[in-house]
Amino acid sequence: MIRLIYASTALNEWGTEDLLKLLKECRAHNSAKNITGILLFSNNTFLQVLEGDEASVTSMFALIEKDPRHSDVTIIEKQHITERSFPYWSMGFESVDSNQLTNIPGFNNFFAKDFTPAGLAANRNVIAPLLSHLRAKLISQVTPERHEELPMQHEDPFIQVLHRTIRIGVKFLALLMVVVILFGIVDVVYVIYEKIAQPPVMLMTINDMLETFGAFLAVLIAIEIFLNITLYIRSDVIPVKLVVATALMAISRKVIVFDYKSLPAEYVSASALVLLALGVTYWLIQKKE
Numbered sequence: 001m002i003r004l005i006y007a008s009t010a011l012n013e014w015g016t017e018d019l020l021k022l023l024k025e026c027r028a029h030n031s032a033k034n035i036t037g038i039l040l041f042s043n044n045t046f047l048q049v050l051e052g053d054e055a056s057v058t059s060m061f062a063l064i065e066k067d068p069r070h071s072d073v074t075i076i077e078k079q080h081i082t083e084r085s086f087p088y089w090s091m092g093f094e095s096v097d098s099n100q101l102t103n104i105p106g107f108n109n110f111f112a113k114d115f116t117p118a119g120l121a122a123n124r125n126v127i128a129p130l131l132s133h134l135r136a137k138l139i140s141q142v143t144p145e146r147h148e149e150l151p152m153q154h155e156d157p158f159i160q161v162l163h164r165t166i167r168i169g170v171k172f173l174a175l176l177m178v179v180v181i182l183f184g185i186v187d188v189v190y191v192i193y194e195k196i197a198q199p200p201v202m203l204m205t206i207n208d209m210l211e212t213f214g215a216f217l218a219v220l221i222a223i224e225i226f227l228n229i230t231l232y233i234r235s236d237v238i239p240v241k242l243v244v245a246t247a248l249m250a251i252s253r254k255v256i257v258f259d260y261k262s263l264p265a266e267y268v269s270a271s272a273l274v275l276l277a278l279g280v281t282y283w284l285i286q287k288k289e
């Protein structure tokens, strides 16, 4: 396979209608020939990426080059590739104005006016950041919409009221969680005070320390739950990874303060299983990300 990138100057005025007509033409031909890529139009200049097997791309380019609707057709890059950069688009399309161009990372101001075949040929280093930006943009366009669990807008006003009520409820829960966190902190202080006030005064045994860690971890779990709640408000999706992490912390907290002398073996084994299952789940989520 090869990737061919060229730039050209559009002749005549190209309105949205003309561009759409061209795109329609491109898409039909390109998908038949298994050619993918992107066509960018900015500053009266076309920048097109064509990817596919060498013979198809070369013959397509020969056709495009002769097209009387543009001139100054200049090859910017032609190279063999093993993987397509734009695999999903028989011809992706972007029309970008010079302001948007300068907002793309890796670009600077002079580039907007240099977005011409000659300018692009002289500044080949900007092609890679430009293409990766366009690629990310196209990918975000085809990525399915974020799943909204409690949409604020709903065709049924009654459901909308219910959603709003639940959202208010979630906010109230977040507020209560802050109160619980503050109580947890007071509890940590109290546990430490209690341990060092008991004889031997100002000394902590290993068991005292483990109990103190338990109190600390309870506050940390409360903070995790608070984060779960606030994330839920912000993103409308249950942050599965955070929920699993919170459960892992909660069970770990129990394990840390286990008193193995008094606990039955079944209890310890069951906790070990839960811990293992949560650990594997967390690892799988992490891996998928």
Ligand SMILES: Cc1cc2nc3c(=O)[nH]c(=O)nc-3n(C[C@H](O)[C@H](O)[C@H](O)COP(=O)(O)O)c2cc1C
Residues within 6 Å of the ligand: 008, 022, 025, 026, 027, 029, 030, 039, 046, 048, 060, 063, 064, 065, 067, 069, 070, 091
């Ligand atoms: C900037 C520009 C880019 C083009 N890109 C493609 C393309 O990717 N695929 C395509 O089939 N035609 C493209 N065309 C159109 C071809 O130049 C040509 O008009 C068309 O392939 C001829 O189709 P026909 O043989 O059915 O008349 C492009 C034209 C222009 C001006």
